[in-house]
Amino acid sequence: MFEKTTWIKLPRNVLVGHDVLDDLGEAVGDLYLTGRPLIVTSPTPNEIAGDRVRAQFDDPATAVVEEASFAAVEELKETAEAVDPGYLIALGGGKPIDIAKMAADHLDVGFVSVPTVASHDGIVSGRSSIPEGDTRHSVAADPPLAVVADTTLIADAPWRLTTAGCADIISNYTAVKDWRLARRLRNVEYSEYAGALSEMTAELLVENADMIRPGLEESAWVVVKALVSSGVAMSIAGSSRPASGAEHLISHQLDRIAPGKALHGHQVGVASILTEYLHSGENGRWDAIRDALAELDAPTTAAGLGVDDAELIAALTSAHEIRDRYTILQGGINEEAAIEVATATGVIDD
Numbered sequence: 001m002f003e004k005t006t007w008i009k010l011p012r013n014v015l016v017g018h019d020v021l022d023d024l025g026e027a028v029g030d031l032y033l034t035g036r037p038l039i040v041t042s043p044t045p046n047e048i049a050g051d052r053v054r055a056q057f058d059d060p061a062t063a064v065v066e067e068a069s070f071a072a073v074e075e076l077k078e079t080a081e082a083v084d085p086g087y088l089i090a091l092g093g094g095k096p097i098d099i100a101k102m103a104a105d106h107l108d109v110g111f112v113s114v115p116t117v118a119s120h121d122g123i124v125s126g127r128s129s130i131p132e133g134d135t136r137h138s139v140a141a142d143p144p145l146a147v148v149a150d151t152t153l154i155a156d157a158p159w160r161l162t163t164a165g166c167a168d169i170i171s172n173y174t175a176v177k178d179w180r181l182a183r184r185l186r187n188v189e190y191s192e193y194a195g196a197l198s199e200m201t202a203e204l205l206v207e208n209a210d211m212i213r214p215g216l217e218e219s220a221w222v223v224v225k226a227l228v229s230s231g232v233a234m235s236i237a238g239s240s241r242p243a244s245g246a247e248h249l250i251s252h253q254l255d256r257i258a259p260g261k262a263l264h265g266h267q268v269g270v271a272s273i274l275t276e277y278l279h280s281g282e283n284g285r286w287d288a289i290r291d292a293l294a295e296l297d298a299p300t301t302a303a304g305l306g307v308d309d310a311e312l313i314a315a316l317t318s319a320h321e322i323r324d325r326y327t328i329l330q331g332g333i334n335e336e337a338a339i340e341v342a343t344a345t346g347v348i349d350d
């Protein structure tokens with residue numbers, strides 16, 4: 001008997017473009033939500049865009065979060081108890097978006113994502129990534145009901161955050177390779193639709209890297225659309241598999257070994273060079289990944305990430321220990337082999 005069920009949760013309204021922040025009220029109105037909104041933001045986006053958001057709603061409440069942590073999620077839930085919001089609006093980068101996403105899930109209310117940076121695909125996905133001690137927990141939650149991404153604001157945000165978002169998308173290329181490998185060797189559930197969408201999104205960014213430039217609104221638009229596609233791929237898969245393979249494991253280990261030194265997207269980009277080499281050898285597309293990252297001003301080396309060669313090697317050799325997710329690193333890579341791949345790809349010096 002056929003017993004499979006699929007439940008794909010996707011945002012209903014996605015607005016990306018020039019000054020669309022002023023259409024937020026209309027996009028939210030179209031969702032038929034009731035009650036007052038609680039706007040969850042952090043200091044800079046609150047200063048840049050908080051008043052423009054508040055002006056579009058009756059009786060909005062605001063919570064400003066300073067850090068991403070489980071304590072911040074609990075604090076937000078306490079604020080929500082006092083405010084009694086009908087829904088949450090997250091305004092800012094990954095920090096307020098992840099906290100609002102998780103709190104909304106616990107409170108059983110909807111949430112709307114209003115990214116002011118394009119730093120990673122968490123701005124549209126159904127996953128929160130919350131640091132705790134030296135670990136980052138990837139927690140499933142409902143994706144946003146709507147995403148309103150104002151390219152005017154995003155184009156003005158620090159360029160390094162945008163290049164991190166680009167690198168997070170480029171890393172989908174190796175994430176999908178790991179997913180396919182896991183299907184072949186461990187029969188893990190695989191979605192052709194999610195895999196193809198994620199892979200195509202990464203390919204498009206690699207091919208068009210030279211057209212993505214700082215301060216250009218059109219570039220912000222291309223990057224946000226790619227992040228939306230990546231989020232949709234994860235929603236179709238019902239997991240982060242289409243966008244998170246061994247390169248993400250290496251990055252998660254770098255978060256522990258060398259915390260706070262580099263942005264998530266930059267770490268997964270460099271790690272993707274390594275895992276592509278491991279998948280396909282010297283004739284693989286690791287150099288196309290490296291060249292696309294370089295074209296975008298994203299780091300391509302350990303030094304570019306601000307981490308020591310030894311820290312990079314430690315992350316690479318221990319990445320397989322942290323998650324039950326079959327990848328090219330299953331069983332681990334020893335130090336000698338790790339140094340060889342990192343040297344061959346120029347990620348560490350000879």
Ligand SMILES: NC(=O)C1=CN([C@@H]2O[C@H](COP(=O)(O)OP(=O)(O)OC[C@H]3O[C@@H](n4cnc5c(N)ncnc54)[C@H](OP(=O)(O)O)[C@@H]3O)[C@@H](O)[C@H]2O)C=CC1
Pocket residue numbers: 042043044045048068092093094095096098116117119120121122123125127128129130131136153154156157158161263264
């Ligand atoms: N859910 C997921 O899949 C993933 C989640 N993450 C999580 O996301 C977080 C990192 O994301 P990131 O977006 O870098 O985090 P932040 O929200 O901290 O944003 C980065 C910086 O940009 C500032 N900022 C925001 N908008 C603007 C703007 N328009 N102009 C200028 N500055 C701006 C913020 O200011 P301020 O300091 O005032 O907030 C902050 O200093 C981490 O908590 C990480 O764990 C990372 C990867 C994946």
Ligand SMILES: O=C(CO)COP(=O)(O)O
Pocket residue numbers: 120121122127129138168240243244248
């Ligand atoms: O960063 C992500 C996808 O780009 C989320 O992946 P994780 O499930 O590894 O946290």
Ligand SMILES: [Zn+2]
Pocket residue numbers: 120121168243244248264268
């Ligand atoms: Zn990522």
